[in-house]
Amino acid sequence: MGKEAILRVDGLSMYFPVYRGVLRKKVGEIKAVDDVSFDITRGETLGLVGESGCGKSTTGRAILKLYDPTAGRIELQGRDITELEGDELRRIRTDMQMIFQDPQACLNPRMTVGSIIAEPLDEHTRLKRRQKRERVRELLDAVGMNPDFENRYPHEFSGGQRQRIGIARALALEPKFIVCDEPIAALDVSIQAQVVNLLEDLQKQHNLTYLFISHDLSMVRHIADRIAVMYLGRLVELAPRQQLYSMPRHPYTKALLSAVPEPDPAREALRERIILKGDVPSPANPPSGCNFSTRCPIAEDKCRREAPAWRKMDGGRFVACHMVQ
């Protein structure tokens, strides 16, 4: 690609300890995120997809340092932020923001929309009241809302509007990088499109970089430039959009794509489905070898013994599978 990487994640792991017994001895770990590496270039959208519980949200939070990663290294604009703490961390937070899934749960119902959006400004800037108000109105306008709404309360808005407020708040500090954690999952179909369009417009205007976490493969296909597929805490495949959707390599990616229903009965009828057996294993007790080996239709003995390496393929594709040549 040749473009500079704004974010570089190398071997990121996030384990949650499991305690048991009278003395709360640590008896194991939930490997929510296990040895994940990728980078995102400036202005790009990286889609992160996977089923619930696969660790995609945890990855997003660990990158924003909302958790302390167990291992690995996170670099933002060339700076290692893995070990940052306190004030330094606070300062770097202005560069990276997050948009959450449930806008209702994230907006304080007792604050006006204006003060919700102004909150990060209070925290990180020394703007005067007037300037702050200007900025808030500007942001509301930018997310397609009437600036006069600043004195209303969140409950007066619909889900889509609330998500716009959440986006305005995330934009307040002019971040470079935004983690969008399932930003449209709670919205109706007709509203999803509005929000996605808004995110795309904002990206163009402000040269934003997104990590777009979603379980909706068709929406990710629309918004993301490259897509990473996650399964049970690990990345299984990462490829540019076109390549991933037209020619998935990893058996899990294939199964995932085939499971997405198509709004077209003609094509639906022709599609060949790969139905995976069973459920995702518990991350507290992952299978040996390849994590996907228990459900993989083409798994061989080797898969159950050895974890496959994260290999770089042609055309910017990465894949972790013994069976992919």
Place this chain on the structure above:
Amino acid sequence: MSETASSQSTVLEVKDLNTIFRTRDGEVHAVNHVSFSLDTGELLGVVGESGSGKSVTMMSLLKLLPSPPAEIVSGEILFEGKDVLDMSDDELRELRGGEIGFIFQDPMTSLNPVFTVGYQLIEALREHLDISKKEARNRAAELLSKVGIAQPEQRLKDFPHQFSGGMRQRVMIAMALACEPKVLIADEPTTALDVTIQAQILELVRDLRRDQGMGIIWITHDLGVVAGIADRVIVMYGGQIVEHATVEALFKDPQHPYTRALLAAMPSVDAERSERLHSIAGQPPSLNKRPMSCSFAPRCEHAFGRCSEENPPLIETAEGHQVACWLEHPQYMKPPSEMQMRETF
């Protein structure tokens, strides 16, 4: 088309159903003049966004809505020719779970967390069938294995939280099928599930439908799901049916602007990727007034004078294809320019 489509007979017929909620802030007209029918062995898809009245309609069928605040103001719900609204409590209970099975959206909350899965299954069986506890237990285990749950005897003793989401939905399906109902109403049964699990459940329903031949009403907001399994589709908006067609006709020739917009707003994993998603401006309607005009008019690109003055009736534009839109109304003279616009879709 379903395999059993040949031996069709109407099992459920809904005529002009109106349901309102009486709240402190006034009445909410959740279901307005809804009519449809379901044949045996048929799968009727009901599509609509949240608040479109699709769930309320189906809950009204079995009077499952809490009353107050909900009230079925008028209409007829004929199950095998008998009006559900006139039934006694006992008859109604016989219908619920006996003749009509229900599956709900969220398998996490739809099962009682403090009773074992076995208890909840057996309870349903013994309510409707005159069988002993032991027989009921055997039948429950059978049902579990039928919906693809391994070691059914063991799992009867487990509590709902010990099942994964997909397994729980299988339990719900087993419960709904317990008494071999003639009609199964599935209210967004896969919305809370992951796509791979959704694919499993869809596969399961296809199999069950082939074996049991019951009529199914499948409520969803996902046009993709409907495309794969339904015979006929109803599209709801603002508590009303705006379009009603066979699945092929609907996707090939969507007639209501809302249906078209909805299809355009959905990205696909296979089809060509458009540069920009087609969004529907504005917000869904609030239902605090009886619809006096087309409820989609404020968001409709093609709305004209009459749309905001009069509520369009459902008219048949082709065999089995109905739509509620003034644009399709025979009285409407389409100006050429608008004809043009439609072509561009």
Place this chain on the structure above:
Amino acid sequence: MFNYTIRRLLFAIPTLLVISFLIFAILDLAPSDPTGNLPLTIPPEVREKIRLSLGLGEPFPIRYLKWLQQFFINEPLNMIEQWFGITIGDSENRLRVQSWATRSPVVDLIVERMPQTLWVVGMSYVVGILIAIPIGVISAYRQYSVFDQVGTFVSMVGFSVPTFFTGLVLIVVFSSTLGWLPSIYDTTHKVTDLSSFWFQVKQMIMPVMVLALFNASQLSRFMRASMLDNLSQDYVRTARAKGLKERAVLLIHVLRNSLIPVVTVIALGIPQIFGGAIITEQIFRVNGLGQLLIIGIQGADIPLVQTLTFIFAVLIVLFNLLADIVYGILDPRIRYE
């Protein structure tokens, strides 16, 4: 669950030690004097001697350690001796926690008070629960009905009108005017036959009802809220969709779930029984633990107040644990580890 219980119990030890120190220190620092309530005719020199004889001459840490030893070692040993009728070591000279006012072991006083407190306050708790649960269930099921409105009003009244007022009203009506019930509880009364049992019932009616009304008011609101919570749950809809009878839906599915938080609230409230009901006990002269505490406070009987408060703290800690365990038993989703 077992591990969890053990761990919580182990954790309770340092907690209780800290609490004991705080209680001891706060009461010790409070500006009250055991001789403060004596007649003024007793001269200061005598007062000073009295204070010394109560052990107030010693420094604070020594007194604290002594109390700890008395409370945690001597009193349990004494209790074991009494239960099993055996003698362990030098039981004659083993110092027990002594009340300053009565010059008798505090624990004996508490044991003596226990029966009437448990009878009256405990009974009122039971009666309160028995009243509250059906009221809560019906109120929730028929939300905004006349029953619910009346229930809401009555429980508002029961909750907001202080017990000393309801107690007084009952006395004026049933003792002074009608003369049906005794206004003063006879703690020496022993039930031996039917008529003495009837007398016991009569003298318990008023204090029990006053407290039960108060307890029921709180609990029925809680029960109602919990029922309402559960009535709107999806599984209730499922149960109805299965064709279950309304009674089964309500009394099996909803009630069982609604009782989970209520039972823990009930468990958490049990220590209050042992705390006695200070005001009601005063009004009807039930003279249970509540009255003992208030006398201790009024008379600056610090060892008594320290011990009572501390026992109360122990009970609160234990019943908190119990409430958690009960929760875990009732709700299969909770598994403490």
Place this chain on the structure above:
Amino acid sequence: MVKGGICDGTCVLNAGGFAGAGNSFSQEHNMKKALLCSAVAAGCFAGSALAERGSDGQLNIIYWQAASILNPYLSGGTKDIEASSLVIEPLARYDETGMMVPVLVDEIPTVDNGGVSEDLKSITWTLSEGVKWSDGSALTAADVAFTAAYCLDPEGGCQQASNFTDVESVEAVDDLTVKVSFSVAKPFPYGPFVGSQVPVIQKAQFENCMGAKAPECTEANFGPIGTGPFVVSEFKANDVVTYEANSNYRDEAKPAFGSVVFKGGGDAASAARSVLETGEFDYAWNLQVEPEILSKMASAGKGTVVSAFGTSVERLMVNKTNPDPALGDKRATVEGGAHPFLTDLSVVNALSKAIDRQILVDVGYGDAGQPTCNVLPAPAIYASTANDECLAQDIAAANKLLDDAGWVRGGDGVREKDGVRLSILYQTSTNSVRQATQALVKQWWAEIGVETELRNIDASVFFGGDQSSPDTFQKFFADIEMYTNNFDGTDPENYMANWSCGEIPSPANQWLGDNMPRYCNADYDALVAKMAVTAKLEERAELAKQMNDMLMQEGAMIPLIHRGGVSAHANTLAGVRMNEWDSELWNAADWKRAE
């Protein structure tokens, strides 16, 4: 059946009349005594002819303060002393008129009958014959001597030790004779063993409970063996005492009641209700209830309110020293200097004149109070009349006094002179009657141009001796403080000595001392010393009056109310003779059911 007991001849003796020779009695006095004696004797006869021990069933007594312990030596609480007075008895006690009556002796020792030595340094009591403890053993002089030893043990924390002041030894001369020797001449040698707070306890029972072991003898402290009309059958500390008639009581016909329930707890109002309205109880003690409520209850017709007056006086103590916080350690001490304006007699007199004591009585005390201008209002022979002028409120005169003394009203109506404002901090304990009194007094003082700041302190702090607390009545970090004090028995010698210079509380004596006003006058001290060696009653009375008048005229305190006790008994209870000089239950042996 006809047996006299204490009614058989020996007659009561006037509380004052024993120490001096018989000649000091007036004719009138003797007449009265004779009349009283015959009346009592007649009553006894009538009673014993009809009654049989235990025939009247159960007596229900309610004390809203429950008894904590039945050993008066370990508790100074009135409730405890009175509860124990049904069981253990002193050698002699006071009747309702304040006269001393023999209990366990045949006669009261005096100088005249040779019981008190000429040098006033010893007194010899002779026990009545045949008095038995309730366990059947005989009461002996050894028990009496033991009682003294028990209280005098320095480690026992004996709360009645002041009754044994100056006692050098108590020895049993023989089985029935006990001699109390004092280290100094005691014109009033009736401290030990007279009055229910100093009863005789049984040596056999308390032998192993001396000194530090005293508090450990719970069984004995909860159920002392006595000579009184009743024995403890069950004691629930701080709750209820039940008694049964003492089968070994010296008068076979008494007590009329077979059992007694002495219930405690609750409040005064409901105690009153249980006697006056519901009739559940026969006797209720210390009914500190608003006068209005009490009279309303009494109108139910079930019981009678009775009151009696002793020596209790609610008074304002006037701080003669400066309580200014700026003085630091010297605050409210003699070293800190005189009070800026309360040493001015015209101010104190004006403050006193401005108060309408009758209103205070009506509002807060009812039957339980009378206005008084003396700190020593009783017994009658000690009561001065020299100060009665203060009984009538006279705002004008008070204003004039202040005007004449040069205290002029400032802009805000508060008087001042030489930069000193008449601004008073007025403290007392927390108690509704006291706060009502405070409010009234503040209003009256405002009318004479005196500004008052009110303060109330929790009783256990105010009267508690905690030296670290600045709020005790001994420290008196205020200008005026109000409380009630009295003295036991009938002899005011010790009481009046409270206001001698040596009694002033100060840091040097850990603030222990009874002279709250910090009043100091050599003339007064001389009178105290003189009284200590004066034996004749009239002379003693004269001295006491002089001291009282001196305190009043020099403005050491402003007496307000002579407070009495108010109790109530059911109309079905006969024989109650309300007594403020001793236990109210002093004659419970004579109580019986009214017809």
